Amino acid sequence: MIIKTRFAPSPTGFLHIGNIRTALYSWLFAKKFQGSFILRIEDTDSNRSCSKYSTHIIDTLNWLGLKWDEGPYFQSKKIERYKDIINFLLEKNHAYRCYCSKNRIIKLREQQLLKKEKPRYDGFCKNLKIQKNSTHVIRFKNPQNGTVIFQDKVRGEIIFNNSELDDVVIQRSNGLPTYNLCVIVDDYDTKITHVIRGEDHINNTPRQINILNALKFTVPQYAHLSMITNEQKTNLSKRDCLTNILKYQKDGFFPESILNYLIRLGWSYKNQEIFSREEMIELFSLHSVKKSSSSFNLKKLLWINHYYLNKISINNLVVLFNEYCIKNKIILYKNIDLKEIIILFKKRCSNIKELVKSCWYLYKNISNYDTNLLKKYVLIYKKEIFLSLIKKFLELNNWEQKNIVSFLKKYSLNNQLTMKDISMLLRVILTNSINSPNITSIIILLGRKKVLHRINFIINAYIKKV
Incomplete structure (x- = not known):
């Protein structure tokens, strides 16, 4: 048969x-x-x-x-x-x-x-x-x-x-x-x-x-x-946006993660979490499907997608990153180093949408700063601090990690600041956030021109008004 x-x-x-x-x-x-x-x-x-x-x-x-x-x-x-x-x-x-x-x-x-x-x-x-x-x-x-x-x-x-x-x-x-x-x-x-x-x-x-x-x-x-x-313990419907498969496709989830998550919503094999397609075919059995209902868990799906996001090749991620930006009409800076950006951010993200959104300040200008962050971490300093920062960045010969770290340490000591102080000051100026990867990595990826532009923007838009 x-x-x-x-x-x-x-x-x-x-x-x-x-x-x-x-x-x-x-x-x-x-x-x-x-x-x-x-x-x-x-x-x-x-x-x-x-x-x-x-x-x-x-x-x-x-x-x-x-x-x-x-x-x-x-x-x-x-x-x-x-x-x-x-x-x-x-x-x-x-x-x-x-x-x-x-x-x-x-x-x-x-x-x-x-x-x-x-x-x-x-x-x-x-x-x-x-x-x-x-x-x-x-x-x-x-x-x-x-x-x-x-x-x-x-x-x-x-x-x-x-x-x-x-x-x-x-x-x-x-x-x-x-x-x-x-x-x-x-x-x-x-x-x-x-x-x-x-x-x-x-x-x-x-x-x-x-x-x-x-x-x-x-x-x-x-x-x-x-x-x-669903998460409210009611049956799924075609109008439930959290479980609508189209949402996950648009947000940059991987087919492999969707299938891996779904196969275990009612079936399992020992304690194995991740299955190749070949393993799914070989191991699957209707006799092992459980009778009790299963509950959709977004955190679990995100965990599995995070696994695939960090397993897929950088070249493929660059393609997916660009495709997401094109579909969502996001314009990137010219000559942006997407490979280095993805390497830096992918461990912090669960899908392509998060990846693109989390590093937005590296491919897009900051036009509106969070004034609460500025008041707490930036506007507490006098204008001279920002002018001297610009001067020192201009004097920096080699735009490399080691040199930037050394420069920030010397600058913080000379200005009676801690490394945490200078890092938070630059983080807010360069990212409009208090959460980001290592600030020296952000400085390198932005490049001298954009770093100086953002410090100057803060001086002209906010410091002069104080």
């Missing part, structure tokens, strides 16, 4: 962390057994589906390297196939037309809830012999007796009584098929052997199995993954 799995998102919003984990587990399972991974876009909901989300799904999987072997298949192109299946079910008395109004369905539900009964359709139209021309849906005639039993690859045996299941709608009043019908037809047509999806689909599974049995279609094996909750 050739193993075939699928990832079948609906294009009604951007993919989030939970969606991608489902895609990853499905992809890994197929690759582990030299099988096929299929991409299907479930876009029959014409009111909510959008082509830009379909494009996003495809682009995201490509970015992550989760290449599909077949597809992408679009459900919207198979409407006639679904209608043929629905007509077959009607002919074989496995389905019927339901003419109940929305108001009747709502009242029925309210009455059942008042009686503390499980809300379900009461089969009012099941045995109608006269067909009407009025608006209607089509329902699958679910068996009333017996049970549905299936072996879940994650949760073990799951049993449903048919008496607890209602007659699910398989065609809407607008003539379009519903999810529960489309999904089983698509899985059958593409010979899916294993359906790996979220646990929110568990209640759909017995209904789908009953439809499969009525059609005499092969029933695939199921694996229902636990939900991932």
Whole structure:
């Protein structure tokens, strides 16, 4: 048997962390057994589906390297196939037309809830012999007796009584098929052997199995993954910006870090934290996937991305740095030494966005200083201190680390300052911050011209006003 799995998102919003984990587990399972991974876009909901989300799904999987072997298949192109299946079910008395109004369905539900009964359709139209021309849906005639039993690859045996299941709608009043019908037809047509999806689909599974049995279609094996909750312990949604995969792509996270983080949200192998793609394929097992829910932890994701940021080559980081700046319309100084900047800053950062933002004063002029910092660390000194600093920087022959360190030590002693004092003074002037790498490294990277320009700017914009 050739193993075939699928990832079948609906294009009604951007993919989030939970969606991608489902895609990853499905992809890994197929690759582990030299099988096929299929991409299907479930876009029959014409009111909510959008082509830009379909494009996003495809682009995201490509970015992550989760290449599909077949597809992408679009459900919207198979409407006639679904209608043929629905007509077959009607002919074989496995389905019927339901003419109940929305108001009747709502009242029925309210009455059942008042009686503390499980809300379900009461089969009012099941045995109608006269067909009407009025608006209607089509329902699958679910068996009333017996049970549905299936072996879940994650949760073990799951049993449903048919008496607890209602007659699910398989065609809407607008003539379009519903999810529960489309999904089983698509899985059958593409010979899916294993359906790996979220646990929110568990209640759909017995209904789908009953439809499969009525059609005499092969029933695939199921694996229902636990939900991932956000930092507020609620289930993820496509509108949750913290777990929207697009956010992390834009912020300069690496595909490897996303996949490494996701594989361990519900699965683990000993105490190993970082996996190559080959290790993921070799070690992954559905039997090792835990049943309990996992919680999204941004700090953990940042830690993993920090690992990759410091592992990737400097040349590649230069490319990514430039790409981020171009996308965000950030103009860099000419002849800026990006390699040295990245070497200096990368250990302090977790992603490309942080890397670019943390060293902004090295590629961009400071136009507005933090006045509170100036008052505390700069304006406490007289103008002579700044003029003498300019003079000494001009006299410095070799713009090298050793010479600058020696100069700062002598200057601090001659002016009765500590090294901390002179460092903080220059740090605020040169970076508009009290946090930065070693100030001598900043001085070297800025160069004599920019250092003198910023000291002069402070004199002209602030010292003269004191």
